[in-house]
Amino acid sequence: MSDIIYEIQSKIKSKILFDYDMGKSTWFRVGGKAKGYVTVNNLKDLKTIVRYEDKIKYSVIGVGSNLLVRDSGYNGLIIKLGKNFNKIKIKNNILSVGASVLDINLAKFALKNSIKDFEFFVGIPGTIGGAVKMNAGCYGSQTSDNLKRVLILNAKGKIQYINLIDLNLEYRSSRLDKKSIILQADFNFHRSSYDEIYNKNNYIKLKREESQPLKEKTSGSTFKNPPNKFAAELIEKAGCKGLQVGGASVSHVHANFIINNGTARATDIEKLGRKVIKRVKEMFGITLEWEIKILGE
């Protein structure tokens, strides 16, 4: 594996870091080492890496706000999109957003340009690539609402647009194949008054501060809401608030948030999640599904 990574390094300008501690790049601040970690700043390097797709495992990450990397690490190359994928522009009535743009920066851009319906991004601590992949959303809005299409690099090295309908974006999921890398998202948009957008941004920020443990090491909602139910409510009613495994616990503020109290290992978080699933299943007959993506062997 390392041989192949060295070979890739000899062909790209972006610098690969070896045995990279994934705890540094996830909100949970846990996880083992990735064989290689590279911030890719240009399309040429990205295409070169993808050419090795049959020889090496790779995975793209945003800012790791929905990611749990196991303690055993990731036996492949972690790709993070760098500055060339961090642009926002408006052309022909389309809002084009690079995949590494932070959601909050898109919300700020929308506010500055009096563009409405992007306010919900103000509270989601990820990138646009991660938002599309997860169909991230909150307070009744989600990424798919205004999305027109995405530009991807597929495993065959081809760059292509995929229209919204073919992405199959559903509640916190997409059917985009694992090896496809989102480069850019194109949104339709409408304008509104600056004040209206400003007030909505503030409302969302306030709501989140009230209801979520935003300063903790967490990945946000651990489980998806089952149809017509709230995962947090089921977890609380199953008596899981405060439940602990090692250094991980279920938040007292929001029962669907698992928190690393400082000493957790990834295995504590995963075990705690499984414990919660078991208790909810026993009490309600409902099997919670992980929203958090788990990476590693």
Ligand SMILES: Cc1cc2nc3c(=O)[nH]c(=O)nc-3n(C[C@H](O)[C@H](O)[C@H](O)COP(=O)(O)OP(=O)(O)OC[C@H]3O[C@@H](n4cnc5c(N)ncnc54)[C@H](O)[C@@H]3O)c2cc1C
């Ligand atoms: C405090 C807190 C609050 C949160 N609140 C919300 C919320 O209200 N609503 C919500 O929906 N989520 C929420 N989340 C979860 C998380 O922020 C979102 O899922 C976010 O969209 C993840 O983005 P990311 O860039 O960090 O992706 P990552 O966590 O790095 O990755 C998530 C998935 O996306 C894939 N991915 C990332 N970038 C790309 C790309 N360019 N191409 C292909 N695949 C890619 C990764 O491979 C992985 O499968 C919260 C998280 C935290 C920590």
